[in-house]
């Protein structure tokens with residue numbers, strides 16, 4: 138019998154491409170962007186050879202003294218519910234935590250927030266965005282008052298100049314790079330990246346006008362100050378836009394800082410130019426880049442090269458340039474967000490951070506808590522007024538006891554890995570993933586198998602704010618549940634246990650008239666979780682379900698849509714019409730608030746920007762960078778290397794010619810695309826100057842060491858990396874190289890708490906032949 142053609146989404150990276158599975162199981166691109174190697178590889182592998190190549194979790198499992206024990210769903214859900222109730226009663230509300238991957242559906246993100254924050258009263262609920270995209274949101278909040286990005290991919294087509302700050306789209310967002318960036322042949326492209334990346338190679342081969350600025354790590358804010366100063370000196374900034382749309386005090390302060398500080402091209406060039414590069418060469422390239430800001434329509438994109446180094450200040454320094462030139466809200470002008478993971482944008486909108494409530498409301502504001510409680514239908518006191526932990530501090534928390542992990546691989550991708558792995562031994566970990574991953578199984582206590590991307594239904598909000606629907610294309614071959622179902626079943630099981638313990642339990646204690654204080658709530662918790670209401674809990678997580686017991690996306694979406702009303706990121710289209718489920722499901726989905734935000738409505742002279750609430754129209758603020766963000770990392774003068782970890786360039790070419798070897802089928806921990814893609818051993822890349830200094834050559838082994846730990850790997854000598862820097866991918870290899878033994882969880886962004894993973898200092902110690 139002929140199989141029907143099926144349509145779904147690729148939900149690895151934040152582009153979220155549309156995919157058609159044709160009869161015979163060929164995978165084709167449906168949308169305008171095509172699919173990349175990872176996307177195609179995933180579907181081909183899962184649809185044609187399952188379950189041979191990819192190890193799946195096939196049943197709920199419990200750790201027992203004899204190893205893993207396979208158990209029924211019913212039993213596993215009981216165990217998870219009991220674990221919450223027991224730890225909560227003994228250790229308090231914030232002994233419970235949740236950490237989730239950026240590829241979860243919007244439905245599961247919403248339901249998890251409601252459960253952990255709205256009912257269990259813990260703010261220890263954060264997500265992978267806190268390692269990845271949070272600082273993009275943080276930068277937007279500093280400058281505009283809200284996190285929403287304002288441009289779309291199409292802006293690449295209309296731009297006259299495109300700047301990539303710490304972003305390597307040729308391998309990391311390949312469909313957007315091919316279909317938008319490279320199609321705009323006339324735009325001049327500028328890549329700001331210490332490394333010569335694939336993106337740099339492709340663009341420099343394409344046009345002699347394209348520019349690579351191989352600045353020292355940590356230079357971006359300084360660089361942007363130099364560009365801004367140039368625009369001031371040339372009187373090439375938009376006086377009218379700044380006067381109309383920017384807070385006057387911040388404008389005065391920013392202009393003064395630029396004029397009085399050491400930000401001229403001559404001041405800045407020597408500080409950002411890596412050893413071995415001629416300062417005149419850098420000067421010439423920088424001046425050409427400044428001229429582009431002066432004359433052309435500019436689109437910028439930043440990614441984790443900024444988010445994980447100079448953080449939200451770095452993003453804000455780019456947005457400052459858009460404010461200064463008025464390059465916002467028009468075709469070909471603005472900052473385009475390319476999210477790392479498919480639903481990272483939903484995590485930001487849903488306030489995934491220990492400081493935030495959904496729609497970016499703040500935990501510490503009583504009015505915000507009351508508003509969220511109203512939406513969730515719980516008494517305001519139930520939302521804990523104490524912020525949760527930064528994800529980077531999970532490892533040192535005395536309070537945390539039970540941690541839910543939805544996907545994500547914290548046994549590999551977390552900073553300070555040694556400390557964190559030790560902490561995981563103490564935690565009661567409920568781990569939810571589709572794949573068998575021995576690294577995490579070492580730490581997990583309860584394992585719940587969830588549906589894969591091609592078995593789940595769900596809503597995704599991509600980097601350009603497009604809401605789309607992922608259709609399941611196959612049923613799971615065994616009883617796997619979606620994340621949303623797992624959360625709802627645990628919540629309802631808790632309600633059941635509470636009801637059994639006390640059938641007379643009143644629907645809610647402490648109504649608004651008798652609002653209890655924090656201490657009183659904790660007393661109720663200690664008395665047997667009697668702060669919880671069985672009735673409210675059961676009602677809140679009883680969504681209509683399909684024939685297999687899966688909560689219906691449409692029902693959850695209706696709740697999210699209604700809740701979003703009045704917030705700046707309320708889910709309306711460009712005409713202000715609420716986006717209903719059928720529209721998300723059809724065609725290429727719907728972009729919330731239209732193709733562009735911050736476009737003046739006709740005849741409307743009001744400020745363009747909104748705060749948390751849509752009605753709160755305000756001017757933007759130039760962000761004044763704190764002094765510590767203006768110092769390139771190599772200026773610390775401690776003789777060590779700056780260790781950059783990222784994607785691509787995994788192992789040395791076997792030819793010994795030092796060419797890069799990428800495996801573009803790898804995505805982060807690369808569980809879904811299969812272990813057979815993993816290289817044998819990853820290499821650390823260093824510049825020939827440093828190799829001479831250390832007397833090492835390609836193939837030599839070195840130890841990378843700092844105050845966090847040490848790892849060993851082979852060297853690749855390459856001009857791709859500037860002197861003073863070392864590059865090592867964080868993708869897995871079979872040898873078990875783990876760069877996160879060297880990263881620190883102490884260096885976090887003050888605005889978002891995101892760890893600054895790419896700001897890592899290491900010493901490189903050659904291993905003598907005798908110890909090889």
Ligand SMILES: Nc1nc2c(c(=O)[nH]1)N[C@H]1C(S)=C(S)[C@@H](COP(=O)(O)OP(=O)(O)OC[C@H]3O[C@@H](n4cnc5c(=O)[nH]c(N)nc54)[C@H](O)[C@@H]3O)O[C@H]1N2
Nearest residue numbers: 303304305309329354355440441442446477783784804805
């Ligand atoms: N093929 C593939 N695609 C992916 C992924 C994958 O694993 N594989 N992962 C996805 C995810 S989760 C993400 S977050 C994105 C990330 O996409 P990218 O941001 O492109 O990823 P990275 O390679 O981590 O870092 C980008 C660049 O930042 C540079 N950099 C380091 N320090 C600095 C600095 O101080 N300043 C500047 N200007 N640049 C610096 C690095 O040299 C690196 O080339 O990719 C997504 N897409």
Ligand SMILES: Nc1nc2c(c(=O)[nH]1)N[C@H]1C(S)=C(S)[C@@H](COP(=O)(O)OP(=O)(O)OC[C@H]3O[C@@H](n4cnc5c(=O)[nH]c(N)nc54)[C@H](O)[C@@H]3O)O[C@H]1N2
Nearest residue numbers: 238240241269543544545546550569782783805806808867
């Ligand atoms: N040193 C260093 N460390 C880094 C980075 C770096 O550049 N350098 N980058 C950081 C960044 S940007 C990121 S995004 C992280 C990536 O870190 P992770 O979030 O750990 O990365 P992934 O491998 O994408 O996801 C891990 C697991 O999530 C599962 N998963 C996917 N979708 C779902 C779902 O819907 N539900 C459930 N329950 N599970 C699911 C997958 O099967 C996979 O096993 O690493 C961070 N760590």
Ligand code: SF4
Nearest residue numbers: 147150153154173176
């Ligand atoms: S991984 Fe990203 S670029 Fe590749 S097909 Fe999937 S969504 Fe598109």
Ligand SMILES: [Mo]
Nearest residue numbers: 269270477478
């Ligand atoms: Mo990411």
